[in-house]
Amino acid sequence: QLVESGGGLVQPGGSLRLSCAASGRDLDYYAIGWFRQAPGKEREEVSCTSPNDGSTSYVDPVKGRFTISRDKAKTTVYLQITNLRPEVPAVYYCGAQKGLFIGYVPCAPSEYGSWGQGTQVTVSS
Numbered sequence: 357q358l359v360e361s362g363g364g365l366v367q368p369g370g371s372l373r374l375s376c377a378a379s380g381r382d383l384d385y386y387a388i389g390w391f392r393q394a395p396g397k398e399r400e401e402v403s404c405t406s407p408n409d410g411s412t413s414y415v416d417p418v419k420g421r422f423t424i425s426r427d428k429a430k431t432t433v434y435l436q437i438t439n440l441r442p443e444v445p446a447v448y449y450c451g452a453q454k455g456l457f458i459g460y461v462p463c464a465p466s467e468y469g470s471w472g473q474g475t476q477v478t479v480s481s
Contacts, residue, residue: 357381360450363475368442374435374475376450383407384430386452387462392477394446402448403435404463413461440479447474
């Protein structure tokens with residue numbers, strides 16, 4: 357089971373750190389992705405990390421502002437968000453998929469089989 361936390365209301369330019377914690381699961385063998393979904397929209401990828409070599413991927417709008425990382429205990433994956441831009445409120449979800457991804461970072465929602473309940477992020481002044 358995945359549990360996201362860390363969302364909230366933040367002003368433009370502010371920062372947040374989202375957490376994706378696994379209950380009783382070593383995430384070291386899982387690709388982990390962060391996705392966002394605005395009301396009435398499809399879930400879309402934000403950032404993902406491969407289990408094999410720690411490779412990461414980011415969608416262009418967040419490059420340089422978002423950082424995905426794993427903790428040393430291998431049970432939590434973070435998404436550090438800085439310089440938040442005004443946007444419609446969205447729910448951020450983490451997804452997990454066990455597998456061997458050689459030279460590839462899966463980052464489409466359809467590639468992930470396990471999901472958390474999401475954490476709301478609202479950027480507003």
